[in-house]
Amino acid sequence: MNLPLREAAVRRLLERTPPQVPPELYAEVVRRGGRMLRRRALARRLLWLALLAAALAFAIWASSAHPWAEPPSTTTPPVSDW
Template sequence: MHLRDREAAVRRMLERTPPPVPPDLYPEVVRRGSRMLRRRTVVRRLLWLALFAAALAFAIWASFARPWAEPPSTTTPPISGW
C-alpha cells in the first residue's frame, strides 16, 4: 500500500460517522479505571515501604558492622615492650 492509498483510507475512515457507544460502557470504564488507580496507589506505597525498610536495614547493619573502619591487621603482631 502506497502513502496516497493509506492517506485515502484514513480519510475515508475519518469521514464516516463513529459507531454508537453502548450506554452502559461509561460506568464500567469508570469502575475499571478507579480500580486500576487504587492498585497503582497500593503498589506504589508498598514499593516505598520496601525501599524505606531496605534503607533502614542497611543503616542498622552499617552501624553494627562499621564497613568504613579499617579492619585490624593480621599480618604483623602488635609491638609491645619497647
C-alpha cells in the first residue's frame, strides 16, 4: 500500500461517524476512572512514605555507625615505650 492509498484510507476512517456509545456505559467509566485515580494517588503516597522511612532509617544508622570513619587496625599492636 503506497502513501496516497494510505492517506485515502485514513481520510475515509476519519470521515465516518463514530459508533454510538451506550448511555449507561458513561457512568461505569466515570466510576472506574475515579477509583483508578484514587488507587494511583494512594500508591504514590505509600511510595513517598516508604522512601521517607528509608531515608530516615539510613540517616539514623549513619549517625550511629559512622560508616565514613576508618575502623581501628587490629593486625598490628600499638607501639609503646620506645
